[in-house]
Amino acid sequence: MLKLTNLAKYFGGVRAVDGLDMQINKGEIFGLIGPNGSGKSTTVNLICGVFPQTAGTIELDNVDLGRLAPHQRIEFGVSRTFQNIRLFGDLTVWQNLWVAWRDAPGHETSWLVNWFGSPADRRHEIQKLLEFSGLGDRADRPASSLSFGEQRRLELARAMASKPKLILLDEPAAGMNSEEVADLRNRILTMKNLGMTVLLVEHVMDLVMSVTDRITVLNFGKPIAEGTPLEIQNNEMVQEAYFGSAKNVEAGN
Amino acid sequence: MEYYLGITQTIGVHTLLGLSAYVLLLTGQLSLAQVGFFAIGSYVSGILTVIFGWHILPALLVGALVAGFFAFLVGFPALRVKGLMLVVATIAFSEIVRLVFFNVNWRVEVNGLEVGPDSTQGFREIRYFAANGWEQAHVVLLIWLIVILVMVLLWWLDKVRAGAVLRAVGEDELAAQSSGVNLTMVKVAAMTGGGVIAGIAGGLFAHSTTYVDHHTFSILLATFAVSYPILGGLKNVLGTLMAVIFIQGFIIEGLRFMGDYRNILFGLLIIVAMNFRPQGLVDGNFTSDLRKLLRMNQKRGGIDA
Incomplete structure (x- = not known):
């Protein structure tokens, strides 16, 4: 459904997203996680067309979205929420x-x-x-x-x-208590039942691990792992990206 | 009597000018180009009645459309700048228009008299009303019919989806865009609509004063235009009308003895209002209070009857 190929965005010398390949299938709840500054929100902004990509392509159902204005992408079925709520x-x-x-x-x-x-x-x-x-x-x-x-x-x-066919949720659980997160989980599952595809960018791991079908982990703008929630939890590179490696800790001592 | 009719005329024209800025402010654009559109409306409709002998209504309409067309053109580059930069760019536009008319010299003999814009001497003898036997009261009536028409139209616009979209753009462009709003279209449409309204105001102004020159279209007038909706508030069109009545009726006319000090007072008023009532004079509470008041009067009328 959504296919990102070699997607990149540089802000001057900063490589916010640096060669991202990702494919989301129809009807999936897809998680995008990674440490702060790893390029998750930039990826969402690129898919929505907030700014143009430096390189790579964004395709939705084989339509190239890459050069379309944000409101045109909505017509093709992409919509989003914001990390810091932006209502009228x-x-x-x-x-x-x-x-x-x-x-x-x-x-x-x-x-x-x-x-x-x-x-x-x-x-x-x-x-x-x-x-x-x-x-x-x-x-x-x-x-x-x-x-x-x-x-x-x-x-x-x-x-x-x-x-929308595809809905991008940029940290929807930020600032929520556990009750509200449980409610959000139900809503995301309902969206899936209604036939929407969901891309979930999130730091609340309980939510990500319990609701997603597949996950991509970003670090420094590059994907470092992809798989089911279980595979990701057991992935050493992911643990390293989030918590630092055991070796580094030893070296520090 | 003539004096009061004159003030009523001025208030009507300035209300239109204020409403033209109001439309743009809804989309978050602070424009000082309104006086440029006003000038275009003045000259175009004036030339049509004076040189070509048109009836006033089609002349006003064409003046408004030409002003709207230029507003449409200005709308596209204006998209690229926001806030202060838009203010600077629109001032530049108004100055260009003013300087163009400063140089327009198009004198034609009509019925043995030489008429038309005379560059530095200004555009005199725009005497359609006097020549066709209109009394001042008729002119006031025409102006206020148009004011009411525009106000009703803008009131209606606020009740339909287009109005909500304009306000959404004014609140958060990124969120509006991400909700499927075509920013270019909405902002250019607002600019064009504002241009048309300012163009009509210009035509009415030129014909009711019978004389315009480049001094008329100063940045001070542009400042007045944006200050009306800012002072009055963007809740609805009544705010702009009230601000015009207050500024033109009280500060400019009522305090005439203060001479040029009134401009200082005007500036002070804006600063005070921005600090103590940033939402403007007319806000949600004001309108609901007004509604309650009207309802109370109705009830009382019912009991008396």
């Missing part, structure tokens, strides 16, 4: 979803309704998505007035409002 704070919860709303393929309304339709035209569908996100009674409140957990859920709902 002064808009209502409902309007946040309204802005991002796209009709399901085959059920599109005319551009006239799309741009100049009143809330009544979408009331029912958007309310359903709000109920799903546990925000049913928050529809007319400003997004900035929501609690932290609610804001995370709203951002997730906004990413789903465009009916």
